[in-house]
Amino acid sequence: MATPSNFQMKVTEGQLGYVLQDVPHITDYIPNLPTYPNPLRSNPAYSVVKQYFVDMDDSVPQKIVVHKDTPRGVHFRRAGPRQKMYFTPEEVNACIVTCGGLCPGLNTVIREIVHSLDYMYGATKVLGIDGGYRGFYAKNTIPLSPKIVNDIHKRGGTILGTSRGGHDTVKIVDSIQDRGFNQVYIIGGDGTQKGAAVIYEEIRRRGLKVAVAGIPKTIDNDIPVIDRSFGFDTAVEEAQRAINAAHVEAESAENGIGVVKLMGRYSEGQGGLFEYIEKRLKENGHMVIVVAEGAGEDLLAAKNEQDASGNKLLQDVGLWLSQRIKEHFSKEKKLLITLKYIDPTYMIRAIPSNASDNVYCTLLAQSAVHGAMSGFTGFTSGLVNGRHTYIPFNRITEQQNKVVITDRMWARLLSSTNQPSFLCHKQLDEAKKEQGPQSQLMGDATNIA
Ligand SMILES: Nc1ncnc2c1ncn2[C@@H]1O[C@H](COP(=O)(O)OP(=O)(O)O)[C@@H](O)[C@H]1O
Numbered sequence: 291m292a293t294p295s296n297f298q299m300k301v302t303e304g305q306l307g308y309v310l311q312d313v314p315h316i317t318d319y320i321p322n323l324p325t326y327p328n329p330l331r332s333n334p335a336y337s338v339v340k341q342y343f344v345d346m347d348d349s350v351p352q353k354i355v356v357h358k359d360t361p362r363g364v365h366f367r368r369a370g371p372r373q374k375m376y377f378t379p380e381e382v383n384a385c386i387v388t389c390g391g392l393c394p395g396l397n398t399v400i401r402e403i404v405h406s407l408d409y410m411y412g413a414t415k416v417l418g419i420d421g422g423y424r425g426f427y428a429k430n431t432i433p434l435s436p437k438i439v440n441d442i443h444k445r446g447g448t449i450l451g452t453s454r455g456g457h458d459t460v461k462i463v464d465s466i467q468d469r470g471f472n473q474v475y476i477i478g479g480d481g482t483q484k485g486a487a488v489i490y491e492e493i494r495r496r497g498l499k500v501a502v503a504g505i506p507k508t509i510d511n512d513i514p515v516i517d518r519s520f521g522f523d524t525a526v527e528e529a530q531r532a533i534n535a536a537h538v539e540a541e542s543a544e545n546g547i548g549v550v551k552l553m554g555r556y557s558e559g560q561g562g563l564f565e566y567i568e569k570r571l572k573e574n575g576h577m578v579i580v581v582a583e584g585a586g587e588d589l590l591a592a593k594n595e596q597d598a599s600g601n602k603l604l605q606d607v608g609l610w611l612s613q614r615i616k617e618h619f620s621k622e623k624k625l626l627i628t629l630k631y632i633d634p635t636y637m638i639r640a641i642p643s644n645a646s647d648n649v650y651c652t653l654l655a656q657s658a659v660h661g662a663m664s665g666f667t668g669f670t671s672g673l674v675n676g677r678h679t680y681i682p683f684n685r686i687t688e689q690q691n692k693v694v695i696t697d698r699m700w701a702r703l704l705s706s707t708n709q710p711s712f713l714c715h716k717q718l719d720e721a722k723k724e725q726g727p728q729s730q731l732m733g734d735a736t737n738i739a
């Protein structure tokens with residue numbers, strides 16, 4: 291018998307190294323379910339579209355840069371409407387929950403799930419779970435209808451509320467079973483998707499006809515596989531406003547320094563900063579430093595505290611860095627500087643999403659609804675190489691994206707901001723080891739701190 295984790299991904303191999311990392315389907319554990327024609331067939335808007343339905347065999351490659359001899363590699367199932375439905379509109383009893391930290395676009399995703407269920411599939415029974423996972427068993431539900439959600443995309447946050455901690459799988463699935471939910475839409479970050487995976491496994495263990503669909507969110511791009519999260523575009527736009535403000539402040543003072551903290555728990559890099567600041571001030575008269583919240587954690591006094599979800603609580607690196615810079619230049623260098631520290635982090639994640647993120651949220655939500663109506667379960671709806679796909683939970687939760695200071699993206703950042711790499715010998719050696727004999731890292735291409 292398969293172990294629970296084997297339930298999360300179905301692997302099919304094809305020719306020339308083709309691998310499909312497929313998501314589960316309700317018929318994997320409840321065979322012989324009746325099917326129904328997709329109501330979109332008789333929807334005037336869709337019935338005229340040639341090839342509106344996605345072919346059952348369509349898949350999307352994870353890697354699109356290939357050589358002539360490279361195996362075809364890993365693929366994910368393409369998202370979209372299917373011909374056969376496994377739920378009738380009257381049968382659907384859906385719920386939506388939002389968990390973890392805020393991110394621009396949460397309300398848009400909620401709105402679009404409600405709209406898609408109703409406008410595309412005629413399914414009108416949808417409830418919101420109040421306040422994250424614990425809301426399943428500790429709070430009341432929130433009624434949702436197209437009318438109720440009509441305007442919510444213009445607001446930041448989530449109308450359902452959110453929380454950290456409180457994930458009790460058995461109590462959550464008891465509540466799903468007692469309330470008769472058969473489609474569960476779970477919007478949240480890496481922790482939330484881990485929670486969704488165990489909810490799906492427990493539902494499967496109990497043999498319930500319930501589709502579990504995840505919609506990934508991250509303000510700091512720590513979720514692997516997907517191109518980017520909804521809200522990212524909005525966050526970049528809002529972060530720019532803080533950076534611009536820091537620049538104006540810095541430019542207006544002699545030896546002005548603006549420090550801006552942005553979200554990003556997983557960051558690396560150290561050494562040579564003070565020397566570089568001094569050089570830059572001499573050349574330019576002012577500078578702006580953008581620091582990720584997770585940077586330099588090893589340099590700050592250890593706190594070893596966790597939030598309710600088990601995430602490490604971070605110290606304020608922006609404040610720490612600002613103090614260290616001030617001390618260094620006043621005590622050691624006797625150089626008069628004016629430093630302004632801006633922390634826009636919570637402002638960034640609490641604003642409503644911009645137009646481009648709204649489009650993205652809409653498509654993600656529609657994909658999730660198409661997937662659940664077609665009987666898929668245990669999947670995260672995500673963009674891979676610009677195409678919407680269904681990704682098995684284990685691929686989303688197996689690791690977290692980290693900032694890699696030896697990759698092409700970091701190199702582009704360094705050249706566009708004209709800053710040194712701050713790589714030290716040890717990090718260079720480690721990077722070379724990771725890249726193996728094919729390493730293109732040159733000793734003289736780095737700035738040794
Ligand atoms: N490994 C896990 N298994 C089950 N539930 C989890 C796990 N990690 C986190 N969760 C739950 O997911 C929810 C959100 O997690 P959190 O880390 O706070 O935010 P995010 O999903 O944004 O990363 C919380 O209610 C938490 O209890």
Ligand SMILES: O=P(O)(O)OC[C@H]1O[C@](O)(COP(=O)(O)O)[C@@H](O)[C@@H]1O
Nearest residue numbers: 390391479508509510553554555597
């Ligand atoms: O104060 P809170 O709510 O714990 O949020 C702080 C954390 O939330 C985030 O914004 C997002 O983290 P999650 O994706 O885990 O929700 C982190 O960047 C940040 O460290």
Ligand SMILES: [Mg+2]
Nearest residue numbers: 390479480481
């Ligand atoms: Mg997280």
